[in-house]
Amino acid sequence: MFCRRELVSLAITLWTYFKPGVVSPLWGWLAKIADQAVAWYLDEHVMQGYTFLMQNYRDGDKICIFGFSRGAYTARALAGMLYKVGLLGRDNPEQVPFAYKVYKRSDENGAVLAAGFKRTFAQDVKVEFLGVFDTVASVGVLVKKNLPFTAANSAVKMFRHALSLDERRAKFQPNLYHRPSPNPAKDPQHASQVVAHASYFKRLGREMMAEGADIKKRLSFKRSPRTSSLSSDHSDMGKDEAPADAGLSEDAELDVTDVKEVWFSGCHADVGGGCVTDSVSLSLAQITLHWMLREVVASQCGIIFDNEALQRLDFNYNQFTVAQPQLQPQPQPIEANQDPLDAEMPLHDQLTIKAAGWGAPMWWVLELMPLEFSNQDGRGVWHTYWSIHLGRGRKIPDIGPKFHVSVGDRMKNLKYRPNAQWVSGTEQYVK
Template structure:
């Protein structure tokens, strides 16, 4: 590999893209996305990596003062504003570093999981632009959303997208997509986006999804993948715990459940070529000098996320997917438990 690099021959590498959950970023109580990122071997040749904080985390780049920044964060949390911009940022990174033969790994938690699934949808619809075409990224992300919002079922839209992909797009297969508890709504209050190919994506080779059994909040309904397509390897595994027991964020002293899903995800991803530093992985899983963090412990308590004002939202009408009738319906949630197929 070293000789090939010195001769200027492209050696296929791993490209790892990590997107965090809503309102999350690096800090004292890091999520599994950050912990996984911290275990990676990043040498610029065999593997490169990218991390993006969550929707509603840092405010819009155009925010000129603290008030406008705070407002942009609220809009991100409540309505999912900024999701397409986050997709565009990750797409831009991939556009700049991808070369034929590279293996793409996508990881995300919560709405970060929805973000990487939306990124995968954009790649399937439009392909990957060649480096330097930054000006086209807002066009394709808006077209991607518009396809569902305004133009679903219109043949003209499909023709335009297909022609765009043939003209500008490169094929970018998705080697591994690993997500923790993808949620069905982008925004906590209103969700205007139902994005294409987030449920099934023909370009995804391997998919791993850690899903919460015990989450009951109506704005954190699970968003499963559909049945695997031909030659796809997909596992969706249900784990004990609420949303943040699965993806992390609780204090280290009471976070023994989230390392279980991290350990599972690391094992699965490493089995398919993710380059992980063994010592860093042991540290992230609490195997070296605990605490913190604590090691995986199935005896740890399951948290109660349905508290305080979250209960008030349970008395408002909320749309959900009826798995028996196979169509969307409305109901008063009242903390209903998740449906496990």
């Protein structure tokens, strides 16, 4: 989505598996299943979003990206690609596949190549707002895929993440914003922020200066790169590989992302939406949607909303923003009273026959298999282990996790206890 001074809003659509009319509905269904299993279309989805931005971005636009589940991961990957290789100028579709290959590389030569590519062909852009709903750690149920700069990205100014307290499926572990870690080598995505990058960047700069003409050959460009630094993540980087962020924006080290991750009652699709039809007026998904809308408005990132759509959602825009006389009259202030009602709506647990039907036994196959898990504790230390999951709740690593106030309402009124595991009594309730 763009925010322009001309008050133009554009949305990114990423989810076509095959072009309509190219294949039969059966093949379309099989493609969707394959994408769920092995993230078959992940690369294509990221490049589609990148191409949309490339064709539509103008100087002064504000980039805002949103997504749910694997779409949330795609949104984070798109932001990562913008950070690492920059945004190509308009009408360069033939260069997008190459730019994506450069983005995916995590070796030292790839880092140098990305720096030169960005400096020579692309422009440095920021993501004003990245809003995601329950990003899952396994993009592809059977085969994992990890992309660079999805877990932490200093090009993102504001990161907002709504997370599920009740999801229990083994392959739906949350993909939290990664924090600095004393043992980053054990990070399954090798994406933890590392504190001391400066010495590496200085060494790389000296090596590049010493190599002289060889740099031009390595980059295949006519300009020599300059030394630079940042603080960001190293997704998909092996233990012996150089940071994939070498040679990127000189000022990025000073950029700190405003991060807020809040936990909500409900399972995966209760948080991201999709469990109930649009005709249902009350649902847990309404709470997360209202919360994200409030965060967008409070950020003043420039998004202009459709007033009629907000009114259908019973959302009071004026309650969270300064007056803007050029806009149409806004909905009446009835939104504030709806969250407690939504908070009492039922969960949709895909491990139960009631919610998933005969799909539940298929998910239970994975619950009974030994699987490898990795998580970061409250001190940032990574732990990796094998376990039979057996439908256990998620582990919340944060010390003092942020729970939405609606969780407290549900606990009080329904004697509800979330499936997630955390140090009880340390939670903080936020709006």
